[in-house]
Amino acid sequence: MSNRSFRKFKDRLAYGLGVLCVVLAMFPLASILFEVVRNGLPAISVGLLTRPTGNITDPSSGIGNAIEGTLILIGMTCLIAVPIGLFAGIYLAEFGDNKFGRTIRFLNDVLAEFPSIVIGILAFSIVVVAIGHFSAMAGAVALSIIMLPIVTRTAEESIKLVPSSIRDAAMALGIRRWRTSLSIVLVTAKDGILTGIMLSIARIAGETAPLLLTVLGSGFFFSGVDQPIDALPLRIFTDYKNSNYPSALAQGWGAALVLVVLVLSLNLGVRFLTRGRSTFARARA
């Protein structure tokens, strides 16, 4: 075997191993999507998507309350986490180049890696026990602690990407510092910030552990932010435990499909929307 053909062989081998690794890496995703669609699609019906759970053993019961609960929890979480995360991100990007800023940045990264069950215990002890019962609010507090570091970090990174020439131009026109930050830098960086928010929503939509300790779950539609609420991940867990009943099994797969579609469409939506908007922003600039 000549030296050249041996090198060719090595090249092919490395290429082949690379392809094999890609296939292996894609296999779990593909098999999850396949199984969820295969089992979930037959379960999906208008009734399943719109009716509350009520009696889990009744074939006509649905997951409407879980879908509603997940959407409400996402909304409440955004109300808490987005303003705080956004302002924290602005601070870190614009004023954070000092010891305090570096400390905050480090702590923020630590928080982002925190196990979500620990955050659930925190929300349990400071909200559930303090109020005296499980509530949607407690769940939103737990989820916002998970969402906050992601929003903060992506906001900071997006704002840092804004070219300093734009800030200089604003400065040259005599625009005040705070006005520059809010009306010019923030607007320019909004695509990145929006992406961060949507990705963090995709992250919290599937969280189960913190919800187990805070929102309890419910068989009924929303009845107040101070009352227990249902969510898709909780519904799937309860349905799994009762999967000896065909109705619960169908609900579980249906809820899994809805959750996967929700998270996937958030991820795909981010790509689609930001692509459109950035061209728009560029055309305007």
Add this chain to the structure above:
Amino acid sequence: MSSKDVVIRSTGISKSIFIISLVIVAAASGVAGYFVPVLLKQSSSVITINGAGSSFVFPLMSAINANYTASNPNVQVNYQSAGSGAGITDFSTRIVDFGATDAPLTGGSLGQRANITRDTGTPLTIPESIGAVAIAFNVKGVATGLKLNATVAAMIFQGNITQWNDPIIANMNSGVTLPSSTITVVHRSDSSGTSFIFSSWLNSSNAHYPWKLKVSKTPNWAGSTQATYLSLPQNVGVAGGVQQNPNTIGYVELNYVLSTTPQMYYASVLNGAGSAYVLPSLTTSTNAVNNSTASLPTGDGDWSKVTLLNAPGGSSYSIVSFTYVLVFKELSVVPGMTQAKAQAFVNYLWFLVHSGQDQATKLSFVALPFAVVTIDEATIRTITYNSATLHS
């Protein structure tokens, strides 16, 4: 370079404006957060009663509660399966209106809690359903007809017997061809009322072969080195572990065994009288309650001594126990309780032990026998709100 520019350009004024705006946002969201629930609460007239606990009764409770709301649209009883242990904890800390548990309260589990005293919160125990534990198995060539007693089961589950064709099992099961395979014991990995009931029964084994792995919601499975174990969560996990692996034995709630597909195989168990081997069923479980000689205490009494295990009677199943709802006798100790909610709650409890029991049989649960309902009625009548009774 740009980050250096930022430091140079930042001035005291813009920083303070930034901090002020931050404070304003924080204050605004605080105020909004305070008013949103107040506004929403005023608009809703629906009474929500929350309970948590035993996973075993969850399907039955969800059916009963949906039925109750159908006839009482302004009352929603929300029960969630958090597990018996969580049910007791959440009830004791009063973050739910009622708890449900397969293992009764013991003096200790309440006495240890400083926030519960007999003065402010007498807990009431209301038996609301009956659980039976089936011994499920998957042995090649053995479909039905496996017979066991507490002693042999204890020996299997703690590893004194490790082969299916052990002479002790073979003697009890003449006519059944047992393979020479190692027994794999499937048990619950989570804290479970089912483990508590089953280990209580194993503890009634012969004195020569005592049960050594504790009577507990979490028996000390690690204490046995001989047995081959498979540890899985929930009834669904143990049932799947038995069905998917050959030469296994495990314990699963009868309700789960009866309602699952494909069909599971389960053992006959020697009755309390020692006269016959009895298959678990709704009928033989009801027989156990009706024939039980256990004297049942009042609702505020100690139910930890009550046992339905090894009840007398030729056709009584041996591994049977109550599952309970826990409520406070004086409902005003529960945060957020009102006169209207307390009244709705007591009406619901009355429904739970009467018409609610109609749901039991079709979901493969054991309906409460009449004698137990009578005790529950007396208990529910003692519930008060601000010292006034709610059900006469």
